[in-house]
Amino acid sequence: MKDVVILGSTGSIGTQALDLVRANPDRFRVVGLTAGGSNPELFARQVAEFAPRFHGLGEEASVEAAQQACDVVLNGITGAVGLRPTLAALDAGTTLALANKESLVMGGPLVLERARPGQIVPVDSEHSALAQCLRAGTPEEVRRLVLTASGGPFRGRTRAELADVTPEQAAAHPTWDMGPVITINSATLVNKGLEVIEAHLLFGIPFDRIEVVVHPTSVVHSMVEFVDGSTLVQASPPTMLIPIALGLSWPDRVPDAAPAVDWTRAETWEFLPLDDDAFPAVALARTAGERGRTAPAVYNAANEVAVDAFRTGRLPFTGIVDVVRDVLAAHDVPSEGQLSLDDVLAADAWAREAATQLIEPRTAPRP
Secondary structure, three states, X not given: OEEEEEEOOOOHHHHHHHHHHHHOOOOEEEEEEEEOOXXXXXXXXXXXXXXXXXXXXXXXXXXXXXXXXXXXXXXXOOOHHHHHHHHHHHHXXXXXXXXXXXXXXXXXXXXXXXXXXXXXXXXXXHHHHXXXXXXXXXXXXXEEEEEXXXXXXXXXXXXXXXXXXXXXXXXXOOOOOOOXXXXXXHHXXXXXXXXXXXXXXXHXXXXXXXXEEEOOOOOEEEEEEEOOOOEEEEEOXXXXXXXXXXXXXXXXXXXXXXXXXXXXXXXXXXXXXXXXXXXXXXXXXXXXXXXXXXXXXXXXXXXXXXXXXXXXXXXXXXXXXXXXXXXXXXXXXXXXXXXXXXXXXHHHHHHHHHHHHHHHHHHOOXX
């Protein structure tokens, strides 16, 4: 029996994690629940059902919950607000099942230096796939990591054809059922850019040995190519239940966490090159990752502001990555001294203000 704290319990990751707990009452016990507060009715029902010893709404509640005595903290929060809970869980010495990629991307070395070996278990489907494939060889035997991307709802469109995309169209992902922000991030491929940085940080592989290919059906979640020419893939129908289950039980598997591929049916696995001209977010993320230190935090913060502006009709779809590019170009990355939490939070705040200033002239009424 593992005692589990779930941060972001009313979101997509959190609700699926609770489904797994319901299906496996002999394996998992919920001892902490937190949420952002956007769905208080659902949260109240979750608290009544699971009766955790700690529960609360908001960032401070998540920080406190992450410090509770337990076996696993699942960070299913969306966005930069997940950083402090991530650090709290690591400082408490608890296994961190990390779905909140933003906290690792923006914190970078600040997060890694607090984590003991194996303490962070990735819950992103791509990084869970990589972790599973990497068990087949030593680090010296790995040639490259290959992240798969569905291509989102606008795969095959040119940049010009993306100019008039609406928030409703961007929210209609062809293969995944996710929260609104991550769905738009998938449409711009910013999410894949964040995942490239995340893969570099989690597995210590240089950026020039991390590739992205488009795989529209999202059955192959990622691949590891080894030095002998072998490539191992992790495949399953598109569901987050398997990586969440592995995050909660790592290194053990949870039987029947989700249905497997049906090998009695004909199926085609297609892989296509990424169109960096139409979707420059991945190349931009590589630039941010290679600059390091506070640059990834700036990439993430500017994107969060730009996505909000797009969702509220203040910025066109193609303007999202344009804003991220311009804010990142204006950022002066500090080159000396040990990176601190204050440095990261200051960069995050600066990027949000810079993005806001860039967006306002675009939405100002014409005289």
